[in-house]
Amino acid sequence: MTASPAPTARRNLVVLGGSSAFTPLLMDALAAIAGRLPPLQIALVGRDAARSDAVARFVRLRNARRADPPDHTIVATGDAAAALRSADIVVNQIRVGGFAGRSHDETFPLAFGLPGDETIGPAGLASALRSVPVFDELARLVPPGVTWVHMSNPLGIGLRALLEPDAPGRAPLRAFGLCELPEVTLRRACARIGVDPAVVTARYVGANHQGAFVAVLDEREHDVLPAILRAIDASEAPGGPAEFGVEGRRLRELGVLALAYRRLYEHRARSVAAQRARTLDRGRELQALADRLLAHYASTSSAELPAPLAARPMPWNELALVPAIESLLDGQPRRLAVSRPAASCLPGVPGEAVVEHFGVQHPTAAAPPAPGPLDLDRPSIARELELTRRIARFEQLALRAAREPNTTHVVECLAAHPFDLAADTCRELAPSILRCARAGAIR
Numbered sequence: 001m002t003a004s005p006a007p008t009a010r011r012n013l014v015v016l017g018g019s020s021a022f023t024p025l026l027m028d029a030l031a032a033i034a035g036r037l038p039p040l041q042i043a044l045v046g047r048d049a050a051r052s053d054a055v056a057r058f059v060r061l062r063n064a065r066r067a068d069p070p071d072h073t074i075v076a077t078g079d080a081a082a083a084l085r086s087a088d089i090v091v092n093q094i095r096v097g098g099f100a101g102r103s104h105d106e107t108f109p110l111a112f113g114l115p116g117d118e119t120i121g122p123a124g125l126a127s128a129l130r131s132v133p134v135f136d137e138l139a140r141l142v143p144p145g146v147t148w149v150h151m152s153n154p155l156g157i158g159l160r161a162l163l164e165p166d167a168p169g170r171a172p173l174r175a176f177g178l179c180e181l182p183e184v185t186l187r188r189a190c191a192r193i194g195v196d197p198a199v200v201t202a203r204y205v206g207a208n209h210q211g212a213f214v215a216v217l218d219e220r221e222h223d224v225l226p227a228i229l230r231a232i233d234a235s236e237a238p239g240g241p242a243e244f245g246v247e248g249r250r251l252r253e254l255g256v257l258a259l260a261y262r263r264l265y266e267h268r269a270r271s272v273a274a275q276r277a278r279t280l281d282r283g284r285e286l287q288a289l290a291d292r293l294l295a296h297y298a299s300t301s302s303a304e305l306p307a308p309l310a311a312r313p314m315p316w317n318e319l320a321l322v323p324a325i326e327s328l329l330d331g332q333p334r335r336l337a338v339s340r341p342a343a344s345c346l347p348g349v350p351g352e353a354v355v356e357h358f359g360v361q362h363p364t365a366a367a368p369p370a371p372g373p374l375d376l377d378r379p380s381i382a383r384e385l386e387l388t389r390r391i392a393r394f395e396q397l398a399l400r401a402a403r404e405p406n407t408t409h410v411v412e413c414l415a416a417h418p419f420d421l422a423a424d425t426c427r428e429l430a431p432s433i434l435r436c437a438r439a440g441a442i443r
Helices: 023-032 049-064 080-085 098-112 121-139 155-163 181-192 225-235 248-254 260-266 268-276 282-299 315-330 379-403 407-416 423-437
Strands: 011-016 040-045 072-077 089-092 147-150 174-178 201-205 212-217 334-341 354-361
Touching: 011 080, 023 040, 023 049, 023 072, 023 315, 040 049, 040 080, 049 072, 049 282, 072 080, 089 315, 098 121, 098 268, 098 282, 098 423, 121 155, 121 379, 121 407, 121 423, 147 155, 147 315, 155 174, 155 334, 155 354, 155 379, 174 315, 181 201, 181 212, 181 225, 181 260, 181 315, 181 334, 181 354, 201 354, 201 379, 212 225, 212 379, 225 248, 260 268, 315 334, 354 379, 379 407, 407 423
Parallel strands: 011 040, 011 089, 040 072, 089 147, 147 174
Antiparallel strands: 174 334, 201 212, 334 354
16 A cells, blocks of 8 residues: 655545535535645546536636635546546445435335335335445446545445455455434434533444434533433423434433434334325435536536525535545544444444444544443343344345345345335335346436
């Protein structure tokens, strides 16, 4: 491996899926800390040249009109192979199948009384069948020593494919996944009881979007999680909205601060009803917004963010992706939620399973941070570990189904999911999922 370049040497950042209409917000977040970064050559890689050019044009316009313009060179390209050959860091934000794929994933399970989500359950499996072959193809183009930052869903299954030691036609990557949701959840929860989230030590167990805080220790090493759960419960009106996704009453019963996506497990019928009630599914909503933004980027002479983009929160940039990039460039750890193999951190969870590690860490350190001592006699912790083991098994079988798509593999995978689906339901779901494995499907 070559020696690290001097701090002033230009570094090459490749953004796969850089033609996204929302990429300017990532470029803004990088520009905001440009003084702490080396000069960057940023390649925005997209399949649609017109889209990529429009995004790059707008980003260059914004950077040129800043009071202190960042030393970032922004280029648009459709040649992923050429961009990856010179990469130092790759950010993968590709949505394989576009927003049409997301629409498919979030709607077909509703007919079976199941929530649709591009990471979890049947929809996550459909997303995997469509996405893993593309991730495999791109990974074969990555030279040794490059760091791959995985932001694409389904995050756990896709990352498992990239890290697989016997992946077809290539060596495993130096890759990790990122998510901002644990940090966002912890900050909001600490605010409920007036505790500074910067000083707490949190113990976290689980997989991406499906984990939970099992302890939150203050400066005196006192666990304030029970106080947090009481405060959340007390603030919610009976039958009213659950600010944390899962009702406060249910969180107290579970004894953990679960992430918002756990509502798909704990309040399944309500989640399905909410999705069915939408006029437009989220995929179609985002597609319409993206089309408007891209048209604006291609023609505007203004450097101002369009109002719909400025109003769209994207906390994963400031709280996850940009701190991780900064950590990769300066070598200093940050508090992050990093998806990596479990190693020996979680009792009973296979070492190769991809889980989320939360804490102060360098994202490519040899050993991920352990969650701290876990009281295995506590039912709440035992339940989280069992859920994580089941998700790990589902993702193992999902990768097999993505590599060898057939009805048997899909049905076995669905049967392993913690949704505890009936055998007939697994078989009936299979055609909609296998459709994603066909070349050119849902483009």
